[in-house]
Amino acid sequence: MSLRHALLGLLARAPASGYDLTKKFEGPLGTYAWQAGHTHIYPELKKMAADGLASAAEAGARGRRTYEITDAGRTELRRWLLDGSVRAGERNEHVLRLFLITTLDPEDARTWLTQTAEQCQQMVDALHAELPDEPDTFSLGRLAAEYGIRRYEAIRDWARWALEQYQACERSSS
Amino acid sequence: MSLRHALLGLLARAPASGYDLTKKFEGPLGTYAWQAGHTHIYPELKKMAADGLASAAEAGARGRRTYEITDAGRTELRRWLLDGSVRAGERNEHVLRLFLITTLDPEDARTWLTQTAEQCQQMVDALHAELPDEPDTFSLGRLAAEYGIRRYEAIRDWARWALEQYQACERSSS
């Protein structure tokens, strides 16, 4: 139930309406961490209010309803954030493809590895472009971009390494 | 609809029953790439057979029904594997936590970063233990383990870097 925690986190920064929150998910948050549409967000906010984690203010213009996080909500958010445990059973479509590339013939497998390396490089470039100009700025944006850069660089390098291994293996067997 | 492709991939290696496939998801595949329970797998196999991607053989002992991948299934599997595109909108609970740690107070944030680094180190150790003994073996297991090692090392190093930045930042502001 991570949508609930994503919403709690956003409300912890500032009170917001369902509409505002929907917009947040269209930015980097939705691209890199968690997506959600308004049809999912509005009902969830109601449930959260019913559970005492958020409170709805009076409806404003155009029926706008602003939500605030409650103390119980902050407690739950902190509990979830610090309840570590890298959980087994994460779903990752890219890793799933990796597990299945041995069903491809060698040429297709090479294509896949090459594509992977290229796409990771593109992500690295895109994230570099998002980095703030002054290198000593310490911000959430910096932190998150740096995380993404390191992660995609690691996968890119892995793909290149795998390609080399692959070719070395083919040469020796021919 | 990745379960379908996971099943196609497994069937591409060898014909199998729903029971066999369920067991596969209890191994590394389920731990690192994709999980599924038998209550999800059996109905999906039926749908796949209805869609012509797999074919069920006669029921064997104890009602065992073995499925085989069809040509249409192989075509669809290959299409999915090579239809690259690192898709935006991936859900990742760890990255979500990262996006929300700025709502924690500094001490909690440090705790989170420290935990992250430690857990990644544990994953790296666990994956090293899974590596085959001969270093020049080129196998799916080697490939997948190497992928995991590099990915977790990258996150571990990021967390250590972030902690340093964090502390440097605090010293300069005090």
Add this chain to the structure above:
DNA sequence: TTTCCCATGTAATCAGTTACATGATTAG
């Protein structure tokens, strides 16, 4: 006045989990 954005919702459907339920075969 018309168009765009703000703002909210319902209904249908799909994906996935948990709980419940059954029977056949094999090993001890």
Add this chain to the structure above:
DNA sequence: CTAATCATGTAACTGATTACATGGGAAA
């Protein structure tokens, strides 16, 4: 004979997406 494992399923529910639907307010 009895326990473990093989083998399959249904039903209820939660989480998430897609399609459909409505109306207010501001600017051109």
